[in-house]
Structure formats: C-alpha cells, structure tokens
Amino acid sequence: MSHQIITTKPKARINDYVSVDCVIFGFDFTQLNVLLVDRVLKDELTAREKFNDLTLTGNHIYEDEDLEAAAARILFDLTGLKDIYLEQFHTFGSPQRITRENDKAWLAANGRDPDQRIITVGYYSLLATDKVTLEWKGRNVRWFPVSEVKELAFDHMEILNEALTALRKKLLQEPIGFELLPPKFTLSQLQRLYEVVLGISLDKRNFRKKVSRMKYLVALDEKQKGVAHKPARLYVFDREIYENTRKELFDFAI
Amino acid sequence: MSHQIITTKPKARINDYVSVDCVIFGFDFTQLNVLLVDRVLKDELTAREKFNDLTLTGNHIYEDEDLEAAAARILFDLTGLKDIYLEQFHTFGSPQRITRENDKAWLAANGRDPDQRIITVGYYSLLATDKVTLEWKGRNVRWFPVSEVKELAFDHMEILNEALTALRKKLLQEPIGFELLPPKFTLSQLQRLYEVVLGISLDKRNFRKKVSRMKYLVALDEKQKGVAHKPARLYVFDREIYENTRKELFDFAI
Secondary structure (H helix, E strand, O other): OOOOOOOOOOOOEOOOOEEEEEEEEEEOOOOEEEEEEEEEEEOOOOOOEEEEEEEOEEEEOEOOOOHHHHHHHHHHHHHOOOOOEEEEEEEEOOOOOOOOHHHHHHHHHOOOOOOOOOEEEEEEEEEEHHHOOOOEOOEOEEEEEHHHOOOOOOOHHHHHHHHHHHHHHHHHHOOOHHHHOOOOEOHHHHHHHHHHHHOOOOOHHHHHHHHHOOOOEEEEEEEOOOOOOOOOEEEEEOHHHHHHHHHOOOOOOO | OOOOOOOOOOOOEOOOOEEEEEEEEEEOOOOEEEEEEEEEEEOOOOOOEEEEEEEOEEEEOEOOOOHHHHHHHHHHHHHOOOOOEEEEEEEEOOOOOOOOHHHHHHHHHOOOOOOOOOEEEEEEEEEEHHHOOOOEOOEOEEEEEHHHOOOOOOOHHHHHHHHHHHHHHHHHHOOOHHHHOOOOEOHHHHHHHHHHHHOOOOOHHHHHHHHHOOOOEEEEEEEOOOOOOOOOEEEEEOHHHHHHHHHOOOOOOO
16 A cells, blocks of 8 residues: 655655555564554644554555556665566555545545555565564554464455465475575575474574485585584575576476 | 346446456466467547557456456456456556557547556466356457467566466466366376476377376276377366375475
C-alpha cells in the first residue's frame, strides 16, 4: 500500500490503482527478519492515537518506472542500498483486499477512496540485516523476527506469508541464500541460514556431507577472525562453477 | 458454438489500467501448442485490412472478480472448460509495453488511449489440446505450435516466453505435466511431454529407469486400445502417494 514519499520534483503516478509492495527479508545469523513500518493514525481533533500498527513497505509506480524499478526505489529510499536482490513473487488483487475498519480509516485520512480496488505487485528482497540503517521519511522502520509477526495492516500478513513460501521454495532450488550471507561465510552460518528460513533443524553431519558434494562451495585457506570460539574455516560461493555444474543436471523432480 | 456468456446486467471493470493475459498451453502428444487470437484492423473508410496478426487472450477484471477469477473467466469464454490448471507467473508493467504503431492504432481504434500504461497479470494454463472447441466472440482462435510463434502483438511474445520459462521450471519441480495428459497415459506419452515442453531429447532407457523410481506413477493392469502399434501399458499419477513421498524429501538443491 502507499506510503507517501516527499521528493523535490513532484512525480506523476501512473495511476492510483496499482502499487508495489516489498517484503524485505534480513538474516542476522540468528533469525529471519522482515522490515516493517509503523502506521499511526491520530484523531484530527484530539490528536489522540486511534491505532498504531505495522505494514510492509510499498508505494505507487511513477511514470518513468518499470515495476521492478519501483520496488528498487522503495528499497533504496528505505535502506540507501542499490542492486539488492529483488524477486517478483505474486500480484494481489482480491476484491476483499481492504475490508477492515482501520485500513479504510487510514486510506480515507490519506485522501483515498477505501472502496477503490488497488492491485499490488509483491516483491521480496534479501539482505544481511546489519547492512541497513533504519530510518525512513519520518516514520519508524524496524526489523521484526518473521516468526513473531502475527498481524499486519491491510492484507500484508497474507503478502508476507506468500513471500515466505516463495522464498523457501526458491531457497531449495537456487543459490539465493548467499544473498543473505557475507561473501565469506562458515558452514555453520550456511546451515543456520537454511534452518532459519525453512523453519527446520538439520543434522550437522548430514548437512556437511551434502555440502561436500557441492563443488561450487569453495573452501578458503582462511579462517574466521575475532570470534570467541575456535575459528571456523571460511567458504565462498563460486557462481561460475555453479552455472557450469547446473548445465549438466536434469532434475526431473516430478 | 459460441461460448459467450450472456449476462443480463453489464459488468463494470475495476478500472482501465489493469488486465489479465492468459497463455493457454495445449499438448497434443506431438507438440506444445499455444492458443492465439487473430487481431485484424480494417481501415474505416476503405474497409481494407491494415494488418492481421496474433495476440494472446486477455481481458479486464470485473468488480466482483479476483485476478484468478478473471483468468478463469477468459479460459471459460474461450474453451467452455472450468477448473482448469491456472498459474499466475508474472506481472508485466514496463513503460515500454506499447510502443509499436500497430498496437497504438489498434488501441485507438478500440477507443483506448495508447499512451496509458496498462499493467497485465500473466497466467498460464495447461490442457490437452483436443479438449477445446475453438471459437470466441466472432474472432478466430487457433492453436499454434509454440516453436513456430515468432511474433505477436503488443509485448505478448515476451509474455509467452516468460510463461514458457515458468512452465519449464515448474515441470521439473512439480507434477503439473499430468494436467496435459489424459488420466491414463503411456510412458512414451509422458516422455514425449517432457521432451516437447523442455525442448530436449531424453534417452528412453534412462527415462524409464527414473520413472521406475517414482512410486506415484502407478502401472495399471490395462493397455492402450485402438492403436496401430503394439499397445503399451497404461499408467496413472497417484497424487496421494506423491504428497506422502514428497514430505520425506529435502531437496536442498542450492
């Protein structure tokens, strides 16, 4: 949904009926987080808070923008980061998208027609949590552990859940997990990533056995620095080896 | 026979800025086909044909419809079929979607603003080619072998290519191929399906070896009827066995 952005030149939206919503996932070596924005509605007369809840980050599409460019702009406005992994996962357009009173009141307070259907194109992105300085145009932006998010404004809980499903699926099929890790990582960090995103426990020995078969995970002659425990070996993901090995594969996983 | 739905009340579109496009794939045991519609523009004065080309099948979204319901309606209007496999694969919204003269002329002739951005939500569907009676609102609808389609109106060639990529990916990961086959099929038909959709050749012996490991492909005590060659054994896909076996898998195919 829309969060107003103040720019020096006013840009024209392509229309009021389409938006882009970003589900920004972050990994902090312990848990999977999602970036959420505070939504506060105050009573115009009393200035008393009517409600205070959370939304995903979204915006309209401007005239010169492709959908993905709009998503990248939202990400940049929020984090100052460019060239972040972005994946369009689903477009939401149910007639029942906006049904709750808070959501209708919020739209009305922002000069919008609560009964107008808005189609929103969902993107998810992946980054390392510590990369982001969190502040956004006067509103509070915070990381929340995905497992603790139980309710969001509009249909954003559905959007978050769909994004998570799409992310899990993709994680099992393509090497996107490395987007959530630093360039050099330990096998424990990699294992933790899979456990956290998929919500499962993995047996360490089996995991190492699987990993040892992945030629594109290259062990460096280098170890962790500045850790309290015994430093572990560092690995890198070699995309070239990955691409070359994949060509020989034919999954046929029906 | 026309499949036009006659409604007593005219329906309202949610707006003019969003549409749904359907890439309808069909398999006829020989090749992969796509359903295309003739687009003919005639000069108003001379009635001479200005151009005659092909498009995918798309439409607007009505007020009571979810996006998928709009796609299902398009499919029903076109084929008379309900409960067909439908998969949302990508939403297209580039500012450059409509740039060619023919496309602009077509929109203008249909009372639309050629410079207005239209976002379109792409769905693909799968069916057996022989299920469909092809006639649609006075326009010609025909199956074309996907491999022979080189040019389409608007950005529909890009949409078709993206749909094909999504279909191929999904075919390797989920048992959607059976949507393109009759309930009972031979292993040669199954092999041909994979070859045709993926655009590859498969070694028959290796294929049979793989298939023999798939517990959810159940051999029947029944053979083909009415074929010129030696009748082959028939198989069914058992979704229950598939679901139960999948639960035990952990792909981890990074």
